[in-house]
Amino acid sequence: MPPQPAPSRPAPDSPRASQSPAPIGAQGELEMELLGLANALYNLGTTVINDSTKERDKPGAKPVGLRVNEVVNHLTNLDQMAQHITTMIPMQVLADIDNSRNPMLLTRERLERAATENQFMNGKIAAIQSYRKYLDEAIAQHFPELEEHLTGGHAEVQPSE
Secondary structure, eight states: OOOOOOOOOOOTTOOGGGSOOOOSSHHHHHHHHHHHHHHHHHHHHHHHHHOOHHHHTSOSOOHHHHHHHHHHHHHHHHHHHHTTOOOOOOHHHHHHHHTTOOHHHHHHHHHHHHHHHHHHHHHHHHHHHHHHHHHHHHHHHHOGGGHHHHHHSOOOOOOOO
């Protein structure tokens, strides 16, 4: 028996067939329309590349014109769907997409920045608590009559994780 070839894996940028199904409702319809627009744009690009001079002389509708009409129809559908979608998208995400950056990188960068700032703030809190402890001990040592006011009057602030 001849060896079986390994099953080919779909490309990571292939359409939804290899991924989870589209959500139900308006968002799912919007996602499917966007997928249709992406396919129409791809088809338009390949048609423009394949359009040769001999096809220009043929009477009737040009293949490029038909592909452009498909793209325009998808854009019209998206514009109509947009009237019913209330989801807000941060401008930074749209700008990143326009600049060919992956929006997930923005999300990761913000999470990393928040974690860094959280660590920095936790360090400040720990330093202030340590300073207050040493200050309270020094005041209690030099002014024993104030000791009851020092330890009972402060609420402990716990650093977050």
